[in-house]
Amino acid sequence: MSAVKGSKQYRLEVVPYRPWLRWSRRLLALxxxxxxxxxxxxxxxxxxxxxxxxxxxxxxxxxxxxxxxxxxxxxxxxxxxxxxxxxxxxxxxxxxxxxxxxxxxxxxxxxxxxxxxxxxxxxPSADKQGLTIGSLNVISTGEERRFNYKLVIQQLATNHKMLSGHVNFTIVGRQGGLPMSLALKDVSDAVSTTDIRLGFRYFQNIEGELVLPVGFEPMRIEIVAKARGSNGATVEKKFGWLVEES
Known part of the structure; x- marks a missing residue:
């Protein structure tokens, strides 16, 4: 066969035709x-x-x-x-x-x-005999403006005799900015007169409940006790307004 001038020539190789080898290779690859x-x-x-x-x-x-x-x-x-x-x-x-x-x-x-x-x-001592104002307690009841009170009037003597007389209990304070005094009878149902009667040999308790009017501001309590008879005497004592807890 003549070669065409100018074209590239490839080398030809003749191999045996084995189709089973090709399928074997494919199967092996798979x-x-x-x-x-x-x-x-x-x-x-x-x-x-x-x-x-x-x-x-x-x-x-x-x-x-x-x-x-x-x-x-x-x-x-x-x-x-x-x-x-x-x-x-x-x-x-x-x-x-x-x-x-x-x-x-x-x-x-x-x-x-x-x-x-x-x-x-x-x-009693020599300078402490006769009618005496003892203790005063004002105790809170838990209600506003309502208090319990207890005043003790006593007789100091070596030979106690029956003593009679009266005591005045006055609460001094202010109402609406003005001075005001209230007798115990004005605020306590336990007392009906300004002059509270006294009659005792050793001591006497004056106690009860008091209710202050609205707007009244208490400042102190003034006590004046008077004894009648041959041993008549007048004693006075002032207590600041101090409320104890019940």
Whole structure:
């Protein structure tokens, strides 16, 4: 065969015609590809299972740690509750003890006051004999402008005789900015006259409840006691307005 001038010439090679070899190669290539896919799938699956197992293990550890933390928190909450309860009990007990001590101190003070009172009645000093204005207590009732009062008039003497006379109880203050005085009979249903009758050998209590008018501002209480007879005397005493808690 003559060559065409100017064209590139290729070398020709004659090979045997073997169609089964070609299909074998294709089948082998497919088999290798399948094996590669299977290997990749197996590897991915095994790795996924491994990571899943690791994740499940970590989850179990976290759940266990969470459970332990919850149990510990619950124990701490219970401990705090117990401490609070104990503190409240201790506080209540301390408060009870404190109140009992205050009550006992008040009782002791009252007993000492009574002892002093009776000692003064039975054994007065030379310069403290005759009609005497003793103690005055104004005690809150818990209601606004309503109070309990107790006035003690006494006779200090070595030889007590019946004493008679009267006492005036006056509350001095201001009403609407102006000075104002109220007799006890004006504010207390327990008294009906300005001159409160006295008749006693040792002492006499004048007590009851008083209600101040609205707008009245008390400042002090003035007491004037007069005894009749051969030992007649007049004594006066002023008390600041001091209210005691009941």
């Amino acid at each position: 088999l290798i590809a399948a094996l590669a896919v299977y290997a990749a799938h197996w590897y991915g699956t095994s790795e996924a299972l491994k990571y899943q197992a690791q994740a499940l293990g970590e989850r179990d550890q976290f759940e266990q740690a969470l459970s332990e933390s919850r149990a510990e928190a619950e124990a701490l909450r219970q401990e705090v509750a117990n401490l609070k309860l104990g503190s409240q009990v201790d506080k209540a007990a301390s408060e009870d003890v404190r109140n009992e001590v205050i009550r006992l101190k008040a009782e002791i003070a009252e007993l000492q006051e009574d002892i002093t009172f009776y000692r003064g009645l039975m054994m």
